[in-house]
Amino acid sequence: MERATKCIPIPTAKRFVKQCIVAGGAKEVHAQAMADTLIAADHRGHFSHGLNRLEMYVKDIQTGSTVGDGEPVTLKESAATAHVDGKNNLGPVVGNYCMKLAIKKAKECGVGWVVAKGSNHYGIAGFYALQAVEEGLVGFSFTNSTPCLRANRSSSYTLGSNPISCAAPAVADDAFVLDMATSTAAYGRVEINHRKGIPIPNGWGADPNGRETNEPSEVLNGGGLLPLGGAEESGGYKGYGLAMMVEMLCGILGGGAYGPNVRKWGTTSREANLGQCFIALNPDMFCDGFGERMQDLMDSQRNLTPSEKDKPVLVAGDPERMHIKKCEELGGIPYPTNVVDHMNGLAKELGVKPM
The missing domain is CATH 3.30.1370.60 (Malate/L-lactate/L-sulpholactate dehydrogenase, NADPH binding domain)
Structure with missing residues (x-):
């Protein structure tokens, strides 16, 4: 079954992130930098590093563990x-x-x-x-x-x-x-599967005892990621080295x-x-x-001639270009409705206009 999505125009998404970061305690120019970065990730199809991360940044600023108004x-x-x-x-x-x-x-x-x-x-x-x-x-x-x-x-x-x-x-x-992690998958992708209530593929993560698992909650609660390649015998030592x-x-x-x-x-x-x-x-x-x-x-x-007719050979950056084109056709970024609802809950706490 196809998941319900809500298409959010890019200017709206950037406005939302910026206002949430400002409400958390950062100055506007820093909040704008954060908005540009997070929405660029979602625009390119890297949802694990976009809006999905907003709550974490707000918390970091609110608690003072991250500075919201300094300069490097x-x-x-x-x-x-x-x-x-x-x-x-x-x-x-x-x-x-x-x-x-x-x-x-x-x-x-x-x-x-x-x-x-x-x-x-x-x-x-x-x-x-x-x-x-x-x-x-x-x-x-x-x-x-x-x-x-x-x-x-x-x-x-x-x-x-x-x-x-x-x-x-x-x-x-x-x-x-x-643009890649040196783990088989980024931590955020495990979080997204957990939020969706679906298992993770083989080679992504391990439980608290270091055993490979398909259960995202075991990875997120005491477990962790596997290096690119997964187990040692399948090339995991290469991801570990990277x-x-x-x-x-x-x-x-x-x-x-x-x-x-x-x-x-x-x-x-x-x-x-x-x-x-x-x-x-x-x-x-x-x-x-x-x-x-x-x-x-x-x-x-x-x-190159593809091994499967409906799957052309791609180079790094092509999947992102395809997602950007999809967003242009839709008129915005297609977010799962549960993600939008969750973020609007955060907005309510911060006194920010919802998406």
Whole structure:
């Protein structure tokens, strides 16, 4: 049975998020950054990192575990690098500051590499990598996150889902946009299945004893995620290694919390102090014709004969483009009605106009 949905125009959704964040205690410019990030996630089809996360951000600001009116600062920098202290501001505020700085440096000397400490959950990693693409650059974005991933051979959860994003411009508005967790699935996708009352697929998560499970409540209540690949014998050690790599680029390099030291999910007793990494690269510093060559590579994959006639071969970024097109046809983002109802309940508590 198809789930009931309610189509919310993008300006309405952004207005709603902004007003909720302001009601929680953040200044308007920071709330706007949060609204842009969350609704971009939903627009691209990443519902686990959009409106689904709003209540968490409001709670963080209300409890004072996240700052709603400060500004990040650059601690030290060179022509191509910078170390930033996010000063515990909202993740998108820190992410935008860092990516803007990385882009500036890439335009001046070919590459910009910025690492931050003192940040918070910043939405989808691709939101920042795409900022570089808009400037004709290749963009990368990484962040560590709350411990929720089980290392192979362990029953403990000591690493985050630690996402990776790489976005590269091709011809016209086309682009390669990789945006993925280093776990098999993002934590938010488990939350969504739990909210819908449906099981999770094999390889997504494990129970509190480290055993693979299809029950989302076991993952959310003491269990955790499995690394990309799932079990060790099916390649889970690769996802585990990638999660460690992101931890090195973010928490270790940036001086923030890392691994098991990161604040537990949903708690507000102390600062998250996440580490994040942002890279912008100017392809003009290398072989000429990057965009055309990138387009040729992407099209060579898209034009392959599909193994199933009704499922064309895609490249990273295509599913999101398809969802954006669907939203344009509908005139807004199709949210499940239960999600809209839940968020309108939050709005009532905050004194905000519902969606």
